[in-house]
Amino acid sequence: xLQLQESGPGLVKPSETLSLTCTVSGGSIISSAYYWxxxxxxxxxxxxxxxxxxxxxxxxxxxxxxxRVTISVDTSKNQFSLKLGSVTAADTAVYYCASYQLLSxxxxxxxxxxxxxxxx
Amino acid sequence: xxxxxxEPSFSVxxxxxxxxxxxxxxxxxxxxxxPSWYQQTPGQAPRTLIYSTNTRSSGVPDRFSGSILGNKAxxxxxxxxxxxxxxxxxxLYMGSGFWVFGGGTKLTVL
Numbered sequence: 486x487l488q489l490q491e492s493g494p495g496l497v498k499p500s501e502t503l504s505l506t507c508t509v510s511g512g513s514i515i516s517s518a519y520y521w522x523x524x525x526x527x528x529x530x531x532x533x534x535x536x537x538x539x540x541x542x543x544x545x546x547x548x549x550x551x552x553r554v555t556i557s558v559d560t561s562k563n564q565f566s567l568k569l570g571s572v573t574a575a576d577t578a579v580y581y582c583a584s585y586q587l588l589s590x591x592x593x594x595x596x597x598x599x600x601x602x603x604x605x
Numbered sequence: 606x607x608x609x610x611x612e613p614s615f616s617v618x619x620x621x622x623x624x625x626x627x628x629x630x631x632x633x634x635x636x637x638x639x640p641s642w643y644q645q646t647p648g649q650a651p652r653t654l655i656y657s658t659n660t661r662s663s664g665v666p667d668r669f670s671g672s673i674l675g676n677k678a679x680x681x682x683x684x685x686x687x688x689x690x691x692x693x694x695x696x697l698y699m700g701s702g703f704w705v706f707g708g709g710t711k712l713t714v715l
Contacts, residue, residue, distance in 0.1 A: 520702070522704075524706075531694065531706060531707070531708045531709040532643075532645075532651065532694050532696070532706040532709070533706060534696070534703075534704040534705065534706055537702055537704075543702075545701070545702030545703055547703075548606075549606075581650060581651075589656060589657060589660075590639035590641070590656065590657060590698050591639065591641035591653060591656030591657065591662075591696075592641070592643070592651075592653065592696070593653060593656075593662075595650040595651060596650065597650055598650050
């Protein structure tokens with residue numbers, strides 16, 4: 486059973502870059518079956534898909550965030566990462582990493598989430 | 606821009622049945638969107654209930670069921686219990702790696 490764990494700074498200043506890492510355990514990030522994604526949830530609001538990556542490096546981004554988002558994978562560390570540039574207070578949210586398989590097409594494993602606050 | 610619609614809130618009596626829906630701002634939801642449903646309680650990560658329209662995730666009670674009703678995906682809870690009081694989210698797979706979440710439904714059991 487996969488386990489996912491987010492890590493990164495809990496506080497980011499406006500206009501700077503938010504950086505988070507998701508560490509995968511219980512399985513390999515280079516599994517051909519899995520895609521790896523980022524989802525966020527502003528306080529009191531709903532879930533928003535940010536983007537996803539396949540171990541080969543193929544990436545998919547929410548069009549509303551695309552120009553600010555970079556998602557990468559580090560196969561040597563069994564991790565994938567999110568960078569979100571030029572952040573504002575509107576980017577304050579709990580950020581989740583999650584996995585999905587194209588065969589079953591749903592987010593099957595989730596990290597516990599990490600709160601990132603954008604504030605000076 | 607694709608918008609996935611859900612009822613903002615719903616209430617159900619204990620033991621009652623409730624159907625939450627997941628629609629598209631333009632067009633119909635079909636099985637081709639692989640609708641999935643997630644339950645979330647405060648401070649917790651979402652928990653998968655239903656995927657691929659109507660497949661229950663492991664360990665999910667059979668009082669939860671999924672379907673297509675008309676032009677929407679639907680989540681039906683039969684025999685609602687107090688601990689079903691949660692937020693429920695649907696998500697649609699738009700293809701080519703893209704996903705869109707609905708705004709969520711806050712379910713009250715009273």
